[in-house]
Amino acid sequence: MKQRYAGKAMTVVTLGLVLIGLLPIHAWAQDASETAPAPDQTQPIQKVGPPSVKVLQIVESGTISRKYTSALPTLLGHVAEETSVHVERIQDVAASFEDERIFDYPFIYVNYADREKWEFSETERRNIRAYLERGGFIHIDAGISAAFLRNEKNAGQHHSFAEWEASPDVADAFKSIFPGRKFKPLGRSHKVFSCFYEGLPDTEKLPETVREFVINEKWPQGTYSFVGLTVKGRLAVLCSPIIAMGWGKNQLGNWETTIGFRIREGGKGLSENLETAAYGGKRFDTRREDGALDVVFCEQAATPAWVQEPNGVWRMFAYYRSTEISEFAHDFYTQLGVNIMIYALTH
Known part of the structure; x- marks a missing residue:
């Protein structure tokens, strides 16, 4: 699954x-030769x-x-x-x-x-x-x-x-x-x-x-x-x-x-480490509620690995089930x- x-x-x-x-359901004509009237x-x-x-x-x-x-x-x-x-x-x-x-x-x-x-x-x-x-x-x-x-x-x-x-x-x-x-x-x-x-x-x-x-x-x-x-x-x-x-x-x-959760997690020194990390995947912009953009990085298709947020903070995505x-x-x-x-x- x-x-x-x-x-x-x-x-x-x-x-x-x-x-x-x-x-009301559209009224259909009684005569078979007639077509149904167009709905109002x-x-x-x-x-x-x-x-x-x-x-x-x-x-x-x-x-x-x-x-x-x-x-x-x-x-x-x-x-x-x-x-x-x-x-x-x-x-x-x-x-x-x-x-x-x-x-x-x-x-x-x-x-x-x-x-x-x-x-x-x-x-x-x-x-x-x-x-x-x-x-x-x-x-x-x-x-x-x-x-x-x-x-x-x-x-x-x-x-x-x-x-x-x-x-x-x-x-x-x-x-x-x-x-x-x-x-x-x-x-x-x-x-x-x-x-x-x-x-x-x-x-x-x-x-x-x-x-x-x-x-x-x-x-x-x-x-x-x-x-x-x-x-x-x-x-x-x-x-x-x-x-x-x-x-x-x-x-x-x-x-x-069965549904799992994707959670953003941070930690001491994580932003600095992720900012300089070697990376071989793709990056995507996603729109936040206030109109600003997150930059999401995916090493596997459709699976976010980490994110750079507008305030400069980097966080990892953790998956829980x-x-x-x-x-x-x-x-x-x-x-x-x-x-x-x-x-x-x-x-």
Whole structure:
């Protein structure tokens, strides 16, 4: 099994939600000789109505293998069981944004790797613009993928690395729809991080070797590196590093992946030694929350070895694995997934 690397007490906020629904299914003509009428693309995406919400996933036709096939159904089951939002536990699937059914769903999930090329057709550009302007929400998982992960699309499926910049092809694709607009980092106080779960899972379960870094640097206050595109003053498209790797369970109720932690570690004299060390790998720039750049060095493909930070400090990447770490990562990624969905359905 491939190892995945993830970039206080859990507070559950009770929601008094009005049930969120879907647009009515398009009415089809009774006469077989008639074609179906075009959907009305002027009405808002409905978030109040029928007794349950259905979610749509975009998976390009011809995709050799879908990524994390059990992830979204497991997350939807968690939402159904732990929140007051009634959601269907199995998502619907469409091959692209050309499908007019997108207007029937208030929330669309896309795994970056389930689409071969992030170039939108004219029909997709028209549909996406109308969908977002009417109130729809798109989550692009692994839509943030650090430079050292971009040479191999699957690398971004197994390494969740914090960077505050959308992948260039995703950014360009949406720029073709909304010229002049950019994905911007979401602040730590953004409601998407606290609209249902707030803070981290119980950190006392973590080994001491990783606990302080997780609390203070990795996922402070239960936040992560998200960037978003705003449409009509509303967060409408959210990109994240891969988090679906922490959602999926098998039929026995066990997590399908094992997740390890990548931790930055320093020490006396380390900066001086690394600065002058012989090096045969590649270097990559990664964007920090404040816009500054880290320089990440990789001797093996997609595996950071050390980093030069903007303040001149050098640190090494250490890799830790344990049952406690994996369980904690799964719990946290599930929290993030639930918060994203609840935010999308209530804003």
